[in-house]
Amino acid sequence: MRSVRVLVAEDNEDHLFLTTRALEQTNHGVRLEVQGVRDGAEALDYFYRRGKYTNAPRPHLLLLDLKMPKVNGLEVLERIKADPELRSIPVVILTSSDRPEDIEESYRRGGNSFVTKPVSPTGMREGLRDITDYWMQVAALPEPPS
Amino acid sequence: MATAQLVVRIAELIIFGVLAVASLQRWSQRRDRAGLWAAATFGVLAGVVVWSFLLDPNSESDVASWERKVLVAILLLFPYCLFRYAAEFSSPSPRLRRLAEVLTAGVVAWTFLLPRLHGQEAPRTTGLNIFVAGILVQWTVLSVAAAVILWRTGEGQASVARKRMRMLALGSVLLNLALILGAFAPSDDKAAAPLVTGLLGIVSAAFFFTGFVPPRFLRVIWRTPDSQTLRDAEMSLMSVLDPAEIGNALLPHVTRLFGGKGSVLVERQGDVLASSGLSAAEARATALVAVQAGSTPVVEPGLLCVPTRNGWLAVRGTMQTPFFGREEVDLLVGLGVFGDLALERGSLFVRERAARVAAERANAELETFVYSVSHDLKSPLVSLLGFLDYLKADLDEGLSDDARFFLERISAASLYMRALIQDLLELSRIGRVQTETAVIDLGVVIEEVVAELRPGHAGVTFVCGPLPVLDLNPLRARQLFTNLLNNAVAHCGRDDATVTVESTQDQSGSAIVSVADNGKGIPAPYRDKVFGVFERLERQDADTPGTGIGLAVCRKIVETVGGEIFIADNSPGARFSIRFPAAMVRRGPSSLEAAR
Numbered sequence: 001m002r003s004v005r006v007l008v009a010e011d012n013e014d015h016l017f018l019t020t021r022a023l024e025q026t027n028h029g030v031r032l033e034v035q036g037v038r039d040g041a042e043a044l045d046y047f048y049r050r051g052k053y054t055n056a057p058r059p060h061l062l063l064l065d066l067k068m069p070k071v072n073g074l075e076v077l078e079r080i081k082a083d084p085e086l087r088s089i090p091v092v093i094l095t096s097s098d099r100p101e102d103i104e105e106s107y108r109r110g111g112n113s114f115v116t117k118p119v120s121p122t123g124m125r126e127g128l129r130d131i132t133d134y135w136m137q138v139a140a141l142p143e144p145p146s
Numbered sequence: 147m148a149t150a151q152l153v154v155r156i157a158e159l160i161i162f163g164v165l166a167v168a169s170l171q172r173w174s175q176r177r178d179r180a181g182l183w184a185a186a187t188f189g190v191l192a193g194v195v196v197w198s199f200l201l202d203p204n205s206e207s208d209v210a211s212w213e214r215k216v217l218v219a220i221l222l223l224f225p226y227c228l229f230r231y232a233a234e235f236s237s238p239s240p241r242l243r244r245l246a247e248v249l250t251a252g253v254v255a256w257t258f259l260l261p262r263l264h265g266q267e268a269p270r271t272t273g274l275n276i277f278v279a280g281i282l283v284q285w286t287v288l289s290v291a292a293a294v295i296l297w298r299t300g301e302g303q304a305s306v307a308r309k310r311m312r313m314l315a316l317g318s319v320l321l322n323l324a325l326i327l328g329a330f331a332p333s334d335d336k337a338a339a340p341l342v343t344g345l346l347g348i349v350s351a352a353f354f355f356t357g358f359v360p361p362r363f364l365r366v367i368w369r370t371p372d373s374q375t376l377r378d379a380e381m382s383l384m385s386v387l388d389p390a391e392i393g394n395a396l397l398p399h400v401t402r403l404f405g406g407k408g409s410v411l412v413e414r415q416g417d418v419l420a421s422s423g424l425s426a427a428e429a430r431a432t433a434l435v436a437v438q439a440g441s442t443p444v445v446e447p448g449l450l451c452v453p454t455r456n457g458w459l460a461v462r463g464t465m466q467t468p469f470f471g472r473e474e475v476d477l478l479v480g481l482g483v484f485g486d487l488a489l490e491r492g493s494l495f496v497r498e499r500a501a502r503v504a505a506e507r508a509n510a511e512l513e514t515f516v517y518s519v520s521h522d523l524k525s526p527l528v529s530l531l532g533f534l535d536y537l538k539a540d541l542d543e544g545l546s547d548d549a550r551f552f553l554e555r556i557s558a559a560s561l562y563m564r565a566l567i568q569d570l571l572e573l574s575r576i577g578r579v580q581t582e583t584a585v586i587d588l589g590v591v592i593e594e595v596v597a598e599l600r601p602g603h604a605g606v607t608f609v610c611g612p613l614p615v616l617d618l619n620p621l622r623a624r625q626l627f628t629n630l631l632n633n634a635v636a637h638c639g640r641d642d643a644t645v646t647v648e649s650t651q652d653q654s655g656s657a658i659v660s661v662a663d664n665g666k667g668i669p670a671p672y673r674d675k676v677f678g679v680f681e682r683l684e685r686q687d688a689d690t691p692g693t694g695i696g697l698a699v700c701r702k703i704v705e706t707v708g709g710e711i712f713i714a715d716n717s718p719g720a721r722f723s724i725r726f727p728a729a730m731v732r733r734g735p736s737s738l739e740a741a742r
Contacts, residue, residue, distance in 0.1 A: 014529030021536075096524050119528055119564050121535035 003031040004136060005144070007059035009043040009076065010036065010094075011068040018121075019063065019094070022128040028136040035059065040071025044079060047086055058144035059089065061135055064111075066095040066102060074105055081110030088142050092131055154344035159195055161351040166192035168359045176447040183231035184358065187224060191351075194221045214263040219254045222281065225288035226250040228318055232295035235311075242291060249284040256280060278329050289322035306360070307405030307464070309368045313357030320350035365474075375399050376481075383484055387492035389413075393420020396485050403481070404450065404461045404474065411485060412436045412458040424462060432460045443475050450474055454482035456489050516574040520567045527567065530560050562693070569695035572625075573679065576702045581619035585732050588613035588623065588659065592647050595627050605641040611648030614657040615733040616726055618707065626703045629696040630661040630722055638665020638719060649735035655728030657735060660714065662721040673713040677701040700724075 006023060010016040016036045023034050035056075037043045043064070046053045062080070066073035073093065080086045090112040095102065098116040106114045118127045135141055169188040173181035197217055202210065229238075229246050256277060270278075293315040300311030324346035356364055379399035386395050393411040400409040401423050408423025416437040421429035435444060436451045436458035444451035444460070451460035452475060459482040534557055545553070589610065596608045608631075616623070627647075634645045649659045668676060679698045704711040704724050714721045 012525055012529070014532070015525070018529065018532040096521060096528070117528060119524055119531065119568075121532045124528065124532060 001029065001031050003033055004061070004141065005033045005035065005057060005059040006061045006063060006132075007043070007046060008034060008036045008063045008094075009038075009040065009068065009073065010063075010065045011039050012065075013038070015065075015117075018124065019128065022125045023132065025125070026129050026132045028132060030136050032132070039068045040073060040076045042070075043076050044071060047080065047083075058086075058146065060141050060144050062089055062091045063094045063131075064091055066093060066097055066106070074109060077106065077111055078109045085145050089144055090135065090141065092135075094131075151341055151344065154341060154348065155199060158344055158347050158351070159199055161348055161355065162188065162192040162195045165351055165355050165358065168355070172359065172447075178447075180231060180234035183227055183234060187227035187231050188354065188358075190220055190224045190227055194224070211262050215257050215260065218263070218281075219257045222250060222253050222257065222284060225285050225292070225318075225322075228292045229288040229295075232292040232299075232314075235299040236295050238291065238295060246288055246291070249287060253280050253284045282326060282329055285322055285325050289318045293318045305371050305405070306365055306368045309364075310357050310360055313353050313360070315357075317350045317353030317357060320346055320353060324350060369403065369477075375402055379481070380484060383488040386488065387495050389489060389492060390420050392485060392488045392492060394422070396420075396481065396488070397422035400459070400461055400478070400481050403477070404463070406450075406461040407464040409459070409461045412460065414457045416457075419457065428462065432462060433458070436460055443479075445475060450478055452478045452482055454479075455486040458482075459485060513574045516570055520570040520574070523563075523567050524571075527560060527564055531557075531564070534560065566693045566695070569693045569699065570679075573695055573699050573702060576622070576699065576706055581622060583617045583619050583730075585615060586618055586620050586623050587615050588627075588649070591620075591623050591627055592631075595624065595631050598628070599631055599635060603635045603641075605643075606635050607642075607644040609644060609646040609648075611646070612735040613647065613649045613659065614651070614726070614731050614735045616657065617730045617732055618726075622703045622707075626700050626724075627661070629700050633696055633722075634661055634663040634665075634720070638663040640665055643719075651731070651734040652725075655731055655734070656709075657726045657728075657731045658723055659726065660721050660723045662716050662719055664719040667716065667718055668713055668720045676713070677711065 008016060008019050008023070010019060016038070020034045020036055023032055026032065035046070037046050043062075045051050046056050047058070049056055064073045064076060068076075073095065077091055077093070080089065080091060087110065091110070093106045093111045093114045094117060095115075096117045103114050113131075115127060115131060118124050166185070166188040169181070169185045173185040175181075194217060197213075197220075201213060201217070226246060232238075233243065260273070260277060296311045296315040296318070300308035300315075324343045327346065328340070328343040360368070376399065379396055382395040382399075383392060386392050397409045397411060397420055401407070406423070408421060408428070410421040410424055410429045410432045411419040412433040413419045416433055418426075418429045418433050421432075424432065432449070432451070435449065436453075439451060439453075439458075441453045443453070448463040449460065450463070451458055459478055461478065534553065538553060538557075589612070592610050592613060596610070599606075600608070631645060631647075635643060638645075644664050646662045647659070648662075649657055651657050677697045677700070679695055700722075701711050704726075707726070707730060709724055709726045709730070711722065711724045714723045
């Protein structure tokens with residue numbers, strides 16, 4: 001079974017837990033390795049292998065929250081998409097915002113899709129299943145940079 | 147004939163006497179050089195008239211001869227004084243001034259060099275005729291010069307100042323004419339010529355008088371053309387709001403109307419608000435006088451100042467400006483009221499604008515606040531609902547009935563909170579997010595809404611009349627009528643209700659769409675209240691769903707497009723009516739009816 005690494009950048013501990021659990025419960029014939037980071041700065045540390053992430057493998061997919069302390073989601077997105085090495089990693093914005101300006105700005109900075117978090121648990125689970133369905137089965141994921 | 151001559155001479159005596167007194171009085175008030183020359187001019191004239199009246203015209207004594215010489219010499223000073231008076235307004239060339247002095251000195255000296263001046267009866271000698279010709283030259287040159295100067299000075303002045311200067315000019319020409327006529331009259335003419343000369347003298351005196359101290363009625367008449375100026379001032383004041391601009395719009399008209407040099411608007415603290423035609427120093431000096439005078443009008447030569455509600459309004463005169471009187475004070479008070487009204491309108495406008503800007507800002511801030519708050523509230527709710535879900539899934543089998551009931555209540559409360567937050571977000575979105583309009587057939591919208599509602603409300607009868615076609619955002623239209631119809635079926639208090647949607651069009655072209663039910667209705671005191679956020683008329687329980695935001699959303703949708711929503715009388719039941727402005731109505735309900 002091939003394994004797919006998903007990085008979830010989410011500052012809310014509960015949401016991170018619920019997202020991780022929902023992701024792990026999906027079943028696409030792949031082994032999902034979900035890694036969580038709690039803010040934008042930590043996400044960048046992960047990508048640039050700093051601090052405790054010196055040996056962190058590059059993820060196949062990033063689920064990125066927008067509203068995060070230190071470095072917000074849009075800044076993380078911009079940094080990744082400006083980096084020739086990292087820009088091939090698909091980024092899914094997963095946020096509670098549905099403001100048109102956030103949607104517009106996310107795509108402008110190179111986001112690959114924008115998903116507003118459903119409020120209900122069922123919606124949340126279904127939404128995450130749809131996201132992984134798409135990226136694991138419908139679309140082809142590139143191999144992450146080494 | 148002799149009686150007529152006497153009457154004319156007495157009239158001459160009176161009018162020249164009054165003129166002399168008036169000019170002296172004015173000089174004593176103003177103490178200026180022009181006033182001094184005017185007093186000299188008319189004093190000389192009055193003196194000559196009085197003295198010649200007392201003189202025996204036929205006496206041939208030495209004393210009488212000398213008296214006549216002195217009298218003639220004084221008379222010769224009249225045109226010179228008049229010339230000097232005029233010269234105070236506009237300086238003549240030095241050559242003209244020198245000519246005036248030489249001519250006057252010459253004829254005065256000539257008078258005393260004459261061998262003898264005989265009475266009226268004596269025949270004129272050739273020498274005397276040459277002397278008379280000399281006098282005529284001096285008089286004519288000086289009078290005409292004075293008249294021209296006075297006439298020209300009046301040009302470009304306000305009506306009152308201009309007319310006044312022209313009166314003085316005409317007076318000096320007429321007096322000169324009287325003298326010429328008197329000189330050329332045949333000596334045997336005992337009746338007609340002196341009479342005409344006397345009458346001309348009186349007429350010229352009248353001109354001098356009206357020019358010098360114009361009576362009230364004349365000033366009013368002269369000012370008539372300026373009332374157009376006044377109306378112009380009023381019009382220009384309508385469009386300005388800034389205090390300085392108000393001054394700039396009003397003051398030039400004030401100055402013009404009074405024939406003054408300039409005018410100034412002083413604010414209550416004594417600062418110059420605006421001035422026109424005056425230097426900064428003059429304006430400040432005038433403001434100082436105004437403040438010192440307080441609430442009493444200042445009527446001084448060259449200055450007129452009245453208190454207004456917002457300070458003072460003052461006019462400074464020039465030498466041509468006629469004496470300020472009672473009706474000038476009234477006029478200036480009236481103009482002050484113009485200024486006051488404009489200033490007050492301006493400050494009201496500024497205050498209103500500030501309040502509007504503040505209200506708009508507060509409103510925008512509130513919407514942003516509501517958005518952020520409800521957005522942030524969503525986050526813990528996601529956690530709450532998520533964990534609840536897992537809890538129920540994991541523990542379902544092992545839960546006691548009580549525990550299951552408690553979990554259900556937590557779940558229901560969380561879901562209600564979610565509905566509240568979503569409605570609040572929706573409410574804030576209506577104002578924040580611009581929505582594009584489309585042409586929508588309201589009949590179709592209502593059909594869709596009813597189709598959605600019907601399954602849950604089998605007993606309810608929906609009746610739909612002809613409805614208009616509107617320019618409205620389809621999503622908002624749907625939201626609006628979903629809320630209204632939902633509200634009707636949920637709160638009418640009966641399962642077999644009839645809900646009617648109908649429409650009319652008023653004369654202005656606005657479409658009025660009503661949603662009415664035959665339920666328990668809404669008591670009049672609550673009709674405005676129900677459109678407020680979180681306003682509910684009933685306890686919140688399972689039978690009466692809703693967050694209390696639905697009608698607030700309706701009102702906001704309707705008001706955002708410039709319409710209004712209100713509850714009309716409907717017995718029994720409630721009737722919500724929406725007025726969509728004519729600009730939104732593509733096709734009225736009646737024409738739709740006809741089309742069908």
